[in-house]
Amino acid sequence: MSDKKNPTAVKVGSRIKQARKMAGFTTAAQLNEHFRDWSASRLGNYEAGISIPSPDDIERIAEVTGSSPCWITFGIGPIRSGHRDIQAIRHQNLSYLVSQTKQTKARYLELLKTLGLAPNKLQDLLDNPFEPIIDRYARRCEKFYSKPKGWIDEQHVESDPLCMNFPEDIRELMSIYSELGVTDRQRLLNIARVFSMEENTKQSL
Numbered sequence: 138m139s140d141k142k143n144p145t146a147v148k149v150g151s152r153i154k155q156a157r158k159m160a161g162f163t164t165a166a167q168l169n170e171h172f173r174d175w176s177a178s179r180l181g182n183y184e185a186g187i188s189i190p191s192p193d194d195i196e197r198i199a200e201v202t203g204s205s206p207c208w209i210t211f212g213i214g215p216i217r218s219g220h221r222d223i224q225a226i227r228h229q230n231l232s233y234l235v236s237q238t239k240q241t242k243a244r245y246l247e248l249l250k251t252l253g254l255a256p257n258k259l260q261d262l263l264d265n266p267f268e269p270i271i272d273r274y275a276r277r278c279e280k281f282y283s284k285p286k287g288w289i290d291e292q293h294v295e296s297d298p299l300c301m302n303f304p305e306d307i308r309e310l311m312s313i314y315s316e317l318g319v320t321d322r323q324r325l326l327n328i329a330r331v332f333s334m335e336e337n338t339k340q341s342l
Contacts, residue, residue: 147186152209153198154184155265159216160202171201223290227270230289232263234282251281285318 154165162168169180180198182188190198192210199206208216216225238245249256252274262268275289282288314322 142186143189146189148212149189149209150184150186152212156198156202156204156209158265159204168201172197224269226292227275227289230293231270231278234278235259235263248281252277
């Protein structure tokens with residue numbers, strides 16, 4: 138019998154571990170205390186990817202950690218259960234940008250210098266979605282990539298796996314919108330509303 142772990146179990150386990158840390162539980166044993174009917178090794182086995190939790194168990198973990206069951210299971214959508222957490226968005230965007238930048242060593246070194254971070258500190262931010270990306274790093278990152286202020290705090294099609302499920306024309310429209318300033322965004326919305334009103338008028342005739 139092969140000792141190789143199920144890749145899906147490993148990914149789910151990694152997200153459970155991240156959710157635990159986000160909730161302030163230093164060890165799996167601390168979180169496991171909230172599940173009195175579980176064995177002492179149950180949560181540890183989930184985190185290690187040895188076994189895959191049932192939907193009911195994922196629901197319980199999500200409730201205690203304040204995270205989204207959908208995110209724990211599939212790795213998509215909001216990380217927190219009630220809203221799109223700004224730190225989750227920052228992490229998602231930063232991870233995407235850095236992955237592109239690492240392909241050119243000189244550019245990557247420039248990024249590190251701009252952020253004022255050592256390689257290991259930047260890697261810590263990438264490895265843990267719940268490690269705070271402070272405003273100073275966010276604004277420096279936007280300046281480095283010539284993005285408008287606040288760009289890193291918003292969802293973008295190219296860096297959000299969930300958006301990749303949308304039709305291509307919708308993704309294109311979302312990409313255009315996300316790159317516009319406040320005034321131009323309003324203009325685009327006004328144009329879209331005009332088209333919508335015209336279409337509604339045609340249908341009512």
